[in-house]
Amino acid sequence: MMKTVKRFWFGVTATAALATGMGHAAEMGAIETPIKLAVNEWTGQHVTTRIAGEMLKAAGYKVEYVTAGYMNMYQALGNGEIDAAMEIWSSNVSDEYGKQLAAGKVTEIGDLGLEAKEGIAYPAHVAEICPGLPAVEALRDCAGQFATAETLPAGRLVDYPADWGTPGAERITGFDLPFKAVPAGSEGALITELRASTEKKSPLLITFWQPHWAMSAYDIKFVDLPVGEEACFEDPAWGSNPNATHDCGFAPTRVFKATWSGLAGKWPAAAEILANLQLSVEEQQPMMGAVDVDGKSVEETVDAWMQANPDKWKPVVDAAIQ
Structure with a gap:
């Protein structure tokens, strides 16, 4: 949706x-x-x-x-x-x-x-490219695997389309991860990214949600993030990063x-x-x-x-x- x-x-x-x-x-x-x-x-x-x-x-x-x-x-x-x-x-x-x-x-x-859920996600094969997933800390060590010409030296996170907001970018800042969030053009563009990554067994980090048919079709897994709560979105002192908000998962839906x-x-x-x-x-x-x-x-x-x-x-x- x-x-x-x-x-x-x-x-x-x-x-x-x-x-x-x-x-x-x-x-x-x-x-x-x-x-x-x-x-x-x-x-x-x-x-x-x-x-x-x-x-x-x-x-x-x-x-x-x-x-x-x-x-x-x-x-x-x-x-x-x-x-x-x-x-x-x-x-x-x-x-x-x-x-x-x-x-x-x-x-x-x-x-x-x-059981609705939103989060930072990846096709299951990416766990072989970035050992330590689904732990969010694993992304620090393997960010370079996700880098593209557009994002070097940072890894690339494919975020929601711009008019859906920027929740992926907020998590990159919140957890101070060496990634750059790039908005997808549309829901269809997100699916294209998932299809290409699955076919080529290439690295991909993406903002996604369930229920969605692609969760099953592309065996999508979520990165483990602390449960989102209201204080996390308002108080930088909440969570692992004292300098930023959004160092948690998405608000429960x-x-x-x-x-x-x-x-x-x-x-x-x-x-x-x-x-x-x-x-x-x-x-x-x-x-x-x-x-x-x-x-x-x-x-x-x-x-x-x-x-x-x-x-x-x-x-x-x-x-x-x-």
Whole structure:
């Protein structure tokens, strides 16, 4: 998905159904009115949203998929123009979300289940080129292996595209590593770098994230960094480098779900279903690969997954309506 340097430290707000496990049978509510699900700009979110929609349809609801800009959709969610957003990243969410949440117009309905992670990463074969990885200190001794004409004598870190922020560069400064961060031109450029490094068995250090299909395709590993916490980003005294902030990993990211606050009253069983929907990285990443690499449509990919895995979603639907 897209990244920015904004960080928000929202607490976890879960429904009672999620807190106690599987939901219980609830009233269906306004079944003739479509439930509008937000469709944002990245493949994983398309997969998540389509699964949610098909579960609602299996319960007997009508569903409408609404294309919505991820950073700009929260007022529409608060107004009920969109009924649910199924994959919100706490590391990358606009101020408007917090305003709508505080006003009681938006309700969080629990985490999605994705183990989201961002960090400094490398294809697995690079550990042979730079012994000591995944320890961050190993990069001091083998920086020259990553050097290019553009960065000599420093090693090269391929950072996120410039409009996603510069989190890789912040870690280079934070840990005082002999590297230079070079922004990638796009997400596609990051993938091109990974493909070339894997094919040639060449050194590569990159800023990356999961879930992403490339994590599996190119056997990507993360450099071990101390757990990121708010003080690390604000106080130079925190961490191993007393002269800089960001001498830690990325801020832990929650991936959670939220609805228009009127959804549970209008469609009680749908609220149960959406609250109890869970999706793991191991389930989502192959579906992302089927779409982005194999060229399959989101619809056929999700349909195949649901047919092959009724045990993952059908009990959630049945518990809400029976």
